[in-house]
Amino acid sequence: MPASPVIPEAVSNVACPFCGLVCDDLEVSTAAGRVTVQANGCALALAAFERGNSDGGTGPRIDGVPASLADAAATAARLLLGSRLPVIGGLATDVEGARAAGRLADRLGGVLDHMNSATFLRNTMVLQDSGWIATTLSEVRNRADLLIVAGGDVVSRFPRFFERCIANGDTLFGEGRTCDVIFLGPGVPAGSTIPGIVPTVIPCDVTQLAAAFGLLRALLAGRPVQAESAAGMPLATWRSLVERMKVARYGVMAWAAGDFPFPHAELTVQSLCELVKELNLEGRFSGLPLGGSDGDITADAVHLWQTGFGSRTSFGQGIPENDAYHHSTARLLARGEADVLVWISSLNEARTPPPTSIPTIVLGCTGMAFEREPAVFIPVGTPGLDHAGHLFRTDRVVALPLQQLRPSTLPSVADVLAAIHAALEES
Amino acid sequence: MLLKLKGGRVYDPANGVDGEIRDLYVRDGQIASTPAPDERIDREYDLGGRVVMAGAIDMHTHIGGGKMNIARAMLPEDHRADPVARTAITRASCGHAAPGTFATGYRYAEMGYTACFEPAILPVNARQAHLEMGDTPMVDKGGYVMLGSDDFLLRLMAAGEDQKLINDYVAWTLQATHCIGIKVVNPGGISAFKFNQRTMQLDEAHPFYGVTPRDILRVLSRAVHELGVPHPLHVHSSNLGVPGNVDTTLGTIRASEGLPIHLTHIQFHSYGTEGDRKFSSAAARVAEAVNSTPNASCDVGQVLFGQTVTASADSMSQQRNSGFANPPKYVVMDIECDAGCGVVPFKYRDRNFVNALQWAVGLEIFLLVNDPWRVFLTTDHPNGAPFTTYPHLIRLLMDRTFRNERLGLIHPDAQALTTVGSIDREYSLYEIAILTRAAPAKLLGLADLGHLAPGARADITVYRNDPDRERMFSAPEYVFKDGDVVVRDGKVVKVTWGRYHRVQPEYDHGIERRLKDHFDRYQTMRADHMRITPDEMHAFGHGADVVTHPCRR
Known part of the structure; x- marks a missing residue:
């Protein structure tokens, strides 16, 4: 859970996580827990920060039934332990979330693939x-x-x-x-x-x-x-x-x-x-x-430095094996090779998981709507809004600090993945 | 917890111990003095016949930061040839020329290294460098932050600002980026390349700012000295790799005007223009200059044969070298009015005249610099060779017969042009312990590393005394990190995260107003975001301690 720092009502030099420029000069008001961009926000930023004000209230669900975070993490761990090839996809998260995703993929022998990798x-x-x-x-x-x-x-x-x-x-x-x-x-x-x-x-x-x-x-x-x-x-x-x-x-x-x-x-x-x-x-x-939008350069950078390979890397054989063709989420789902999908999407509620019949664990924005209810849904905070974090800019050089702008009970992606990891080790 | 390391042959040059049979005691992660007779020893290690040294320190190795991650992105074929499998305690990664951070940490520890210093941290990229080093297990870390082609400094100099203000900027940079030293790379040249200049001589005026590399060396070495930063200015000179660059190198040593100066990967800066091919060794002249200049030190940047990748902030030189890329691909970048970088894969071949002579030049430097406290064992990983070649390099230094066998395999014209075969010197274990332990700790101001006296960190490496020094240094029997056994028989048995080392010199905070104005007007990030917080450092390093070393003023 994020700590509850004292958040001033006017915050300067806010870094915006909603595109790869990661502009860090926004001025934001946070009065009454409502985050509003006062200056230096583009249309994308205004809309995204505003979207954040309307969500909240939803909690974790298991098969659509409200559940505690601990139970949701334990169910996710059980699904993953039974999996032969889990895909950890989406990966729209901050540095901390990408680090945790890398650790989980290593532990499970899974595949890492970012939602933007086809273009990236x-x-x-x-x-x-x-x-x-x-x-x-x-x-x-x-x-x-x-x-x-x-x-x-x-x-x-x-x-x-x-x-x-x-x-x-x-x-x-x-x-x-x-x-x-x-x-x-x-x-x-x-x-x-x-x-x-x-x-x-x-x-x-x-x-x-x-x-x-x-x-x-x-x-x-x-x-x-x-x-x-x-x-x-x-x-x-x-x-x-x-x-x-x-x-x-x-x-x-x-x-x-x-x-x-x-x-x-x-x-x-x-x-x-x-x-x-x-x-x-x-x-x-x-x-x-x-x-760099949706954290694509961030996830790629983290996984590159840890293992030598970015998106579309499988740890199924105990070593990192990168293959742009074989390890795409779309192909692994279409061919039935993957048997559990973990979908991480903490920056944009519109980026929902791809259609699939295999059990899906979603770490997503609170307002996320699904065509098919996932096996486990755990709402997570947005980095730079609900909790602090880091995001790489388009140039692969500058990593900017994101800050918490509103009181939030939403866990970060890193928190949830740590909880799932802990549940795996207990089983 | 009290450990006794019994009866090993101890090489501890910082304390003048040259191969004496001694017992060492370890308590709470530190070397302890001999306990009272009635104290209980919790664990005893019988090290009879073993060689015992402090953990080794690599004072110049490119282990983290933007250019290494570009190198990783560029080299999938190299990674595939050296996969590192996960174990119950270690993570999957990749090795060889541009290894993943996990493999970097494991393999350094498995060779008996317990501290590594990243020598080229761009201020704007410092957060990434610390994130990467934070994900590098096993070893202590630290970095040198780069100045000298950044527009802020060049503007201060062009405006004729006072040295005091420059000192404030240098100190601010060290504080903001949590580094332990200042590096300058091709002074002014990285900036000049952005103006389409392709070479930069020591006394050549910058095309826009008018300042010369010599001016930059002078103000930065003075700043480092006046701030009391223990590590001298760390200098990658102008004209890297250019035949005839020896004159630049000798001029650079003189440009320090008596202040301490460290010349890095000096092998790449010790070339003459003699012979039919207009490429020759000038190692003797460079070694003589180092020998006769007590304020100068150097690390070698030894070339060893095989595939590697060169990754440097010196965009000007890397653009010049891009035609030699093998495999044929390269990246050159201009970065944020701060610096630049270039990544060029390289395959050094013993049958290539130039590569063979580079190999010989490095060995000549090692063998001709008299004072082992002022020459450091590096390959400039990965630029001359990956760090995993260190045991081979140590054997070349310690074993003349082996060295001369190897000499016989290189390009015959290079053999004819080098004096390596005529030099009898063989390094002793004591001298190797100086090069790889005692001297780096002294040069960086690390009071509790690199030696084995009571109070030192219990970073200890235990080797079997194998006459094949390459085998000996490849797989130590034990490595202790902060008193714990972390490596057994050359394999990681416990994962730790090391510590960060930095200095935090004081400065007049007036500089921050100027920096804010500069960043607001010209840069695309806020000056405040250049500053990495202590909380960030703690989180990046998996909770590792951050150690602040004193400045001497």
């Missing part, structure tokens, strides 16, 4: 195969004079990105900074704008971006090119883009792997990263992989 692995595979040159948010804020966004619009996933990293006029190196912004793809939705930014949109076919990056690499290297277009845009467009990239003092190519929802999108990411590497033969250019 598009980047991991590139790291494993060829690597990248990358930068972080403060470098972009101070140095970037050209930002190219590949695929999506950034703002719908990371609402304050432009405000915090591009639209600032004041940098370490002078005032009145400008940064050209180019979207490869649809850009921002029709009718919406980004304050302070007038982007150029190259409305190319995102599914064909790999071909465009290939063309840009050829143009950069001065190789003869026969293609007259790529990704639906004429050669002249790409020619002028590569010239712009070459004269950037500090260019940045941002992408969110979630904006590439097509087969083998890792090859698109890889061609993007290889282009950025080649731009560094003469000048400076960096990639900016944007992710």
Whole structure:
């Protein structure tokens, strides 16, 4: 159970856990246990903190029947002890929850797989195969004079990105900074704008971006090119883009792997990263992989440092075995290989477990609604709202402290997993 | 609980004990003086014929933090070749070049090491580094925090601010990040690389701030000295790996202007440009400079052959080396107006001229630096080789016949260019105990580690006295951590979590206003969040004690 610290009625420098930017400058009022963002909150944050005010009241359930936390943990332990291959999925939690999940997977010989790994692995595979040159948010804020966004619009996933990293006029190196912004793809939705930014949109076919990056690499290297277009845009467009990239003092190519929802999108990411590497033969250019929402980079980081492997790792043989194909939750459920699912989802009540007929143990937000009542449901607190914790930011560098903002009786994911672990050892 | 370790041959250089047969007593986790005759001994270990030393200390090993986790992400094939299975008491993990934190702790302990120091903690990444070290069992931990390419310091220097203010910033950084020393990597060069500069000479002005690496070395070594931090400025010099970098290295030693300076992985900085291939050993010149400069110390960063991965904050050098990546993949990052990093997998081959000569250069340094208190046994894990190669390295130092056999296997042109074969020196057990125990504790200001006098922590390693020193140092018979047997016959039998070591020098809190303004205007996190709280440290380390060592002023 979380301790009950004295929470002031106005809290500054609050870190927000609801996207991978983990902005840590929010001002929040907590009067009467009601958490309201007063300043520096984006639409995502406002909605998520507000959602937190309406939940509460629900307690653990076993087969839909209210139960104590101890009984729920004991039932979960019994199910897990009888399991041949449990999947510990979801993993939307903080560092502490990810540590506890790793310990449980090790103890049970289970599989660890984050809810976002299908998208996240598009980047991991590139790291494993060829690597990248990358930068972080403060470098972009101070140095970037050209930002190219590949695929999506950034703002719908990371609402304050432009405000915090591009639209600032004041940098370490002078005032009145400008940064050209180019979207490869649809850009921002029709009718919406980004304050302070007038982007150029190259409305190319995102599914064909790999071909465009290939063309840009050829143009950069001065190789003869026969293609007259790529990704639906004429050669002249790409020619002028590569010239712009070459004269950037500090260019940045941002992408969110979630904006590439097509087969083998890792090859698109890889061609993007290889282009950025080649731009560094003469000048400076960096990639900016944007992710980290739902704690995906957090879980990946923790499990990487503990075992050498991130998502989709099985401990079934007593050693960590990573396999992006074999150890996906979806495949293990579809093929009937998994026999118990533990679903951890403490950041967003909409991220419910995938449909399955096997016994499911859910550690979820209190307001979570299910199509099929899980065998065990244990409501957990949200890190950064109900209890303290830590979350990694999109850049894999900065881990920010989250704080408790309201009185709460909800246990953390780490607390519940510790209770289940203790029940396992007693059996 | 009173233990008696009876009749071992004790090597305890901090107390001048050179292989004497002695009894040691352990009470409540510490070495105790000889008890009164009527006191009950709870447990006696007969160590006749055994070699007894304090637990070993690795003063420069990359065990935790962002760049190691990038290395882990990049190397699934390396992990698969060395899986570490769970046991009833230990966790599943992976080993070799970029091991998981669990395997790191187990394997260090299984080699008789009881303390490890991470030498490159970026201030913005300190929380991650401490989380990773917190998940590293068995050993004590500590870290050196990096300054010297961070825009805050460079701005202070460019504005001509007083040394006093710089001292405040250095002390604030140490306090906020709970580190025990200050490291500088390619001074100013990591920042210059962000301006597309590809090399940085000792007296070359930074492209924006105008300050030189020499200026940065001077203000930082002065800050460390004036704050009374025991560990001298820990310096990764400019021009790592560049043929002819010996001049930079000798200049760097002089740049300390008489203040204490530690040159790290000096092997990578001891290259000349002689010979047909314009690449030669300058180890003799570097060793001579160390010998004649009492305020200088070095660790070697020995290269040993095989697959590894290089992970460094020196983004400028790693970008330069990225073409040598094997397997062909690499990551280079600019990080938060604070520093950078580069991760490049590397396979050192004995039949490759350059790699073979690097191997020889490291051994020359070991054999030509006269004072074993000022040269430290490191491979710069994992940059020269994984730390698990230490027993092999110790045999190379202790066994001339073995060394010369190995010399005969390397690229013939490298053999012709090295003096290794002509050097008779063999390290003694006493000297190995200096390099790996007594000297690191002294250099870091760890009064109760690295020795076996009453009051020291009972971190003790017991070896069988095997003439094959590689075998001997690979699997100690016993390792005691804080008085408990944690390793038996080279295998972990009890899991502990070690302690954190740090310094907390005082400073004028006025610096915090400037930092707040700087972070609010330019950075994407709040200055307050740079500060790691004592509660966080406690939780990160599984409840491990955090030990604050005194500064000398």
